[in-house]
Amino acid sequence: MPYRILIADDHPLMRTALSQTIGQALPGSEILEAARFDQIKPVLDSGDGVDIILLDLHMPGMSGLIGLMMLRSEHPAIPVIVVSASEDAVTVQRAIDYGASGFVPKSAPNSQIVEAIRAVLDGELWVPAIPATTESDVPDLAQRAATLTPQQLRVLAGIAEGKLNKQIAYEMNVAETTVKAHVTTILRKLGVLTRTQAAVLASQMALAPPPPPVE
Structure with missing residues (x-):
C-alpha cells in the first residue's frame, strides 16, 4: 500500500x-x-x-x-x-x-x-531497546505542557529562545497584550510564578543539541 x-x-x-x-x-x-x-x-x-x-x-x-x-x-x-x-x-x-x-x-x-x-x-508504539529512564519529573511536566494550546506553545518556544514579548508578538502577528495574556496563562498551567522559571522548564523541553560526530 x-x-x-x-x-x-x-x-x-x-x-x-x-x-x-x-x-x-x-x-x-x-x-x-x-x-x-x-x-x-x-x-x-x-x-x-x-x-x-x-x-x-x-x-x-x-x-x-x-x-x-x-x-x-x-x-x-x-x-x-x-x-x-x-x-x-x-x-x-x-x-x-x-x-x-x-x-x-x-x-x-x-x-x-x-x-x-x-x-x-499499524498503530503501534515503537522505541529502541535501551535501558529505562528513572527521571520522574518527565511525565509530570509533559502532562502540564499538554494543557497548552498551539498558540501558547509558540509563545513558550519564544520564551525558551529568550525573546521579548514584543518580538514574539511580531513573529506571531498578534498584539503584545495578547502575548502577555498567553504568558500569564502559561505560568499558571506550568505551575510556576515567573517567566524565568517558565524559561527553565522550556529549555528542558527544547533539549540540548546532540554532540557533534567524532571525526
Whole structure:
C-alpha cells in the first residue's frame, strides 16, 4: 500500500538516506520533505493528507519537544516518529511522553527504521531497546505542557529562545497584550510564578543539541 510520508530534517544527506530506505521498503509511497520546522505546516495544510512524519528534534525552528507538541496539538491524527542523533534513554522517554509514536536513532540500521515505520503505521508504539529512564519529573511536566494550546506553545518556544514579548508578538502577528495574556496563562498551567522559571522548564523541553560526530 502506498503512503504519503513526510521527512522533516535539516540534513540533506539524512533526508536522501531516509527517502531511499522508505522507497525500497514501501514502493510507490510519496516522499515529502521539509528542511525547517516552518516548512512542515504548508505540507500538512495542503489537504492531501500525510500518513506519518519522520521528525528531527533539532531542525531549525523546532525548539525540541515544544515543536513536537505543537505538531501533535495541531495534527493529532498524524503519527510522528522522532529520528534523532540523541540516543540516550531520557531523550527517548521524553519524546514518547510528549506525543511521539516512535523513536529511531539516526545510527540505526535501515531494517530498524523500516520496522519502526511499519509498526507505527499499524498503530503501534515503537522505541529502541535501551535501558529505562528513572527521571520522574518527565511525565509530570509533559502532562502540564499538554494543557497548552498551539498558540501558547509558540509563545513558550519564544520564551525558551529568550525573546521579548514584543518580538514574539511580531513573529506571531498578534498584539503584545495578547502575548502577555498567553504568558500569564502559561505560568499558571506550568505551575510556576515567573517567566524565568517558565524559561527553565522550556529549555528542558527544547533539549540540548546532540554532540557533534567524532571525526
